[in-house]
Amino acid sequence: MLSVLIPTYNYNAFALVNELHKQLLKSKVQFEIICVDDGSKSTLNQQNEKINALANARFYPLKDNVGRSAIRNYLSEEAAYNWLLFLDSDVLPASPLFIDNYLKEASKKTGAVFCGGIRYLASDENKKLLRYKYGVKFEEMNVDKRNKRPYKFFFTANFLIYKATFNKIRFEEKLIKYGREDLLFSQTLKAKGFPVIHLKNEVYHHGIDTDAAFVLKTKHAMENIAFLADTNLILPKDGNLLKTVYYFSLFGISYAVGKLTPFFEKKAIKNASIFYLNCFKVSYLCSLKKAL
Numbered sequence: 001m002l003s004v005l006i007p008t009y010n011y012n013a014f015a016l017v018n019e020l021h022k023q024l025l026k027s028k029v030q031f032e033i034i035c036v037d038d039g040s041k042s043t044l045n046q047q048n049e050k051i052n053a054l055a056n057a058r059f060y061p062l063k064d065n066v067g068r069s070a071i072r073n074y075l076s077e078e079a080a081y082n083w084l085l086f087l088d089s090d091v092l093p094a095s096p097l098f099i100d101n102y103l104k105e106a107s108k109k110t111g112a113v114f115c116g117g118i119r120y121l122a123s124d125e126n127k128k129l130l131r132y133k134y135g136v137k138f139e140e141m142n143v144d145k146r147n148k149r150p151y152k153f154f155f156t157a158n159f160l161i162y163k164a165t166f167n168k169i170r171f172e173e174k175l176i177k178y179g180r181e182d183l184l185f186s187q188t189l190k191a192k193g194f195p196v197i198h199l200k201n202e203v204y205h206h207g208i209d210t211d212a213a214f215v216l217k218t219k220h221a222m223e224n225i226a227f228l229a230d231t232n233l234i235l236p237k238d239g240n241l242l243k244t245v246y247y248f249s250l251f252g253i254s255y256a257v258g259k260l261t262p263f264f265e266k267k268a269i270k271n272a273s274i275f276y277l278n279c280f281k282v283s284y285l286c287s288l289k290k291a292l
Helices: 014-027 045-053 068-078 098-106 130-138 143-148 163-169 181-191 211-230 239-250 254-258 261-271 274-287
Strands: 002-008 031-037 057-061 083-087 091-093 113-115 158-162 196-198 203-205
Touching (some): 002 068, 002 098, 014 091, 014 098, 031 045, 031 068, 068 083, 068 163, 068 181, 083 163, 130 211, 130 274, 158 163, 181 196, 181 211, 211 239, 211 261, 211 274, 239 254, 239 274
Parallel strands (some): 002 031, 031 057, 113 196
Antiparallel strands (some): 083 158, 091 203, 113 158
16 A cells, blocks of 8 residues: 655646556555645646546645645655655656556565665756756766665655654654755664665656756755754764865864855856855855854
8 A cells, every 4th residue: 555745846746646647557556646735826736736637646735835844744644555655746757667666665674765766867958957967976876876875865756665664754844945854864764773775766857957046955955954963963074065064164264165155156057067066065054154
């Protein structure tokens, strides 16, 4: 029995739900699909309403925006079944056996979390974009590489988890802005001893942001990291970014590096550059050093 849970925001999720629905019907599994818009008030929700015409599927919008963590927790509470498949709304399964691949694993081990992985379409238009370059370099990993560092490559865009396991972890609802809720979730999984198993069961990420939009989202993600460190939800040296900022602080150069934030931000957008994006991340975290 499977609950497919899809949070969305200002996005037409019907193509994803329709494909999943076809695969679920073929699998003969008892299922439901729940897609909820997080208070975007978007006109695209008129398209999402078509989801309600599909058997065992429903869509509805929330009145207010609650954030990426809270909406996932909300969806888990709405779910009727024991297995929860979380998918971002801007993805599409790479395989017609996507659902079957997950169901095979679900029958083996309830205490594990299964991650299918992410892929990107190498179109000429996408190749110019910073979000595509970043995704290919840091997210699109083969299954063997992901399984060598399973918690590092946990992404919320495509994962299967047993409901009882999810209820012991849940997402941190204090994180309202975009990004890094997966970091804390994966670290909590590790701390509580729940294994993360990566599968070759990818989805294509279709919602590729413009360079300016992606840099803005990255900025919000850095603010979330600073918040997590400031509130001791993660350690001051958890991950390469915080470790770098920590050592900059020890050498007394974090303030100077932080002043370079506008420069690196403009360069990252203008040049669609991963190098400048990484410089921007460190610089902006340095400017938030009071939270570290």
